[in-house]
Amino acid sequence: MIEGMRLDLLKTRYNNFDELYLYCYYVAGTVGLMSVPVMGIASESKASNETVYSAALALGIANQLTNIIRDVGEDGRRGRIYLPQDELASAGISEDEIFRGLVSNKWKIFMKNQIKRARMYFDEAEKGVAELEKASRWPVWASLLLYRQILDVIEENDYNNFTKKAYVGKAKKFASLPLAYGRAIMGTSKFF
Numbered sequence: 516m517i518e519g520m521r522l523d524l525l526k527t528r529y530n531n532f533d534e535l536y537l538y539c540y541y542v543a544g545t546v547g548l549m550s551v552p553v554m555g556i557a558s559e560s561k562a563s564n565e566t567v568y569s570a571a572l573a574l575g576i577a578n579q580l581t582n583i584i585r586d587v588g589e590d591g592r593r594g595r596i597y598l599p600q601d602e603l604a605s606a607g608i609s610e611d612e613i614f615r616g617l618v619s620n621k622w623k624i625f626m627k628n629q630i631k632r633a634r635m636y637f638d639e640a641e642k643g644v645a646e647l648e649k650a651s652r653w654p655v656w657a658s659l660l661l662y663r664q665i666l667d668v669i670e671e672n673d674y675n676n677f678t679k680k681a682y683v684g685k686a687k688k689f690a691s692l693p694l695a696y697g698r699a700i701m702g703t704s705k706f707f
């Protein structure tokens with residue numbers, strides 16, 4: 516984690532997703548991994564340790580990717596671009612467009628792909644929640660569902676993450692709690 520913070524002080528661009536992934540691993544994946552022994556694996560869980568730790572790591576990555584997608588405008592104003600340079604180049608998006616906050620069609624398509632990838636990590640994380648100690652499941656579900664909704668809000672904002680901060684309102688937040696509770700007690704049944 517300290518290595519990640521050190522990196523963030525020096526590095527303002529990421530050449531590709533591998534480099535970005537490593538940064539996310541340092542600053543957020545490690546938090547997920549450290550949370551597992553604190554939260555505890557359920558004694559009745561039949562999953563391997565590897566499965567649970569992979570899910571926890573995935574939640575850290577998903578959260579950090581979501582953060583990066585949400586904060587593109589704010590980071591740009593500080594001269595920082597976390598999005599992978601090679602992917603920006605193949606989408607034909609210049610740094611200048613990012614600094615100007617241009618919500619073009621190519622930006623929307625590019626964002627759709629970034630959102631899709633973040634959601635894949637949330638999906639991966641979901642597989643591990645049921646393996647945690649009972650008392651840990653609800654808060655993890657709640658944070659997962661709330662953070663994941665930021666991606667929905669970016670879509671609702673028509674991919675303007677430059678000047679509109681994707682914010683999940685209080686009503687939506689409260690509405691997510693029973694859902695999180697349901698998932699925590701039922702596992703990932705299709706009813707919740």
Ligand SMILES: CC(C)=CCC/C(C)=C/CC/C(C)=C/CC/C(C)=C/COP(=O)(O)OP(=O)(O)O
Nearest residue numbers: 543546547550570571574575578579582643644
């Ligand atoms: C799923 C299983 C099996 C376990 C759960 C494991 C957990 C709790 C994972 C979550 C890890 C986590 C909370 C990572 C932090 C990621 C993150 C988005 C940090 C944001 O930090 P800042 O950059 O300070 O946020 P702001 O930009 O909002 O200030």
